Amino acid sequence: MRPDVSCGMTVKAPARAGLPHLKGRPLAPLQLLIYIVLLAGAVWTLLPLAWMVSASLKPLSEVMRIPPTWIPLQPTLDNFRQVFVQFPFGRYLLNSVIVAAVVVASVLLTSSLAGYSLAKFNVPGRTFIFFLLLSSLMVPFQTRMIPLYRMAVAFRLIDTRLGVMFPWLIDAFGIFLMRQFIATIPTELIEAARIDGASEPFIFVRIILPLTKQALSALAIFTLTANWEEFLWPLIVSTSAASRTLPVGLQSFAEQYGTNIHWQMAGSVVAVAPLIIAFLVLQRQFVEGIAMTGLKG
């Protein structure tokens, strides 16, 4: 695994123009200071995760010990057993996975279809549609959540997985992203396929989709990251383990058993680990996907 998150922005060693720094010499004080600052920042960044993992592996009495024991003196996996056996974290995990999978699939499908249409089809009113989608990017979810809740009540979606996922099934930003990306595909390619008698769905599946892999993976990662930690909406719409995702499952656990820090941290590890592991494996794609939100707004 290459620990490189350069997102295509490789830093080549440039022709040295500044103060000469000679190889083999001890670090200049300024350079030492830079290392210390960066290391301190890294420690601050990893502090909560280190504490979380450490606390999840030890009994409660040891969690509250001062000074803290970073490497557990009495290491145990019992907290994880408790979390899955005594509490419904397995169910929360399953809900999180299902909700994220459906939301990502739906966003990818609707965005690529609509983006293709807006980029390559002469649809009457497409300027207006595009403008409408773009302006909706300004609308925060919080402004829509009360009506969405009333809709969930009306459609009997309270405390169902469909209820948790339905406000996220499309993303105007995804449509915008795919439109911009598909616009760069030469139209001749599509026309050539039409002359060869290819049907429109065939062109979309066999020509457009393979050429947009990069944008699709960025959009998938961006959507997944946002959806995995979504908290406000499931807090409103989920009322039991039937539909609770990991973030709200953790919250409801805290409200009832808040003092059991060791179990709570084991649950937190379950909630944060999947995405962090995915990131460590697919670093470049993650950084690209998140950096693309730079286009947003």
Add this chain to the structure above:
Amino acid sequence: MRSISRERRRQAVWGYAFLAPALALFALIVVYPLLYALWLGFYDWPVFGEKTFVGLGNYARMLSSPLFRKSLVNTVYWTCCVVPATVVISLAVALLLEAKFLKGRGLFRTTYFIPVVTSMVGAAFAWKWLFEPTFGVINWLLGLVGIRGPGWLAGTTWALPAMMAVGVWKQVGFAMVILLAGLQTIPKELKEAATVDGASPGQQFFRVILPLLNPTVVLVLVMLVINAFRVFTIPYVMSAGGFTWATPGGPLDSTRVLVLHIYDMAFSKFQVGYASATAFVLLAIIMVVTIIQIKLVQRPFEY
């Protein structure tokens, strides 16, 4: 002629067919709720009882509501601390990571990015225990250097600043990635030319790098401001529950931010109309910020 118009019609049909799923969902989960919220904002609708049209009454009520004012002040406080701190730290990290002699650059970048992909609720709970006054790691560390740490989340003075630190922690990696991408667009020759002309590192930064990076910094600023006005998870999770079952936004509403206020009004106090009106104020703030950004970035920029 006929075949051209037929081809055009065929394209329109397929175009709409491809657009249909997105547009149907868009109408259902974006347009309709937005209009519904606007409409709700003009009504007083208590839990039990009939709704009554109050016009701009809900908006007028906000102006005189101490709780709304408190939540707005808290949100502005949050924004004014978290946004500059995040920008300064991420810019510093991005620049330090560009240092020529640095080893382990990739590893540092990976580390700083991890909070971006860390589910906020889990991390917020860990932070909550780190800030615990008696056995928390942060007060233990402060104790090592002879400082007696405050009660953090337990008191009205330090609760919000402690949460702000978490807000910065979460967003530095994200801002860093975008700033690094911006730094890569600055031609190396410009920096080198400045050095040859005898510019000090400080001059290089303020006279060459910062002006060229300006559009990226504006972009990051705007996104952070929008995020700041929508903050919810951190104050909610870190203020609720715990050893003593506390209300979200506490202690004494010192961490009650705008979205928490909207949430509380709508789903605990069941004042749906009033909460919708407040949500529209949030929308207005975000629109103003976005429009300012569009105006700032549209300014033609030349190297």
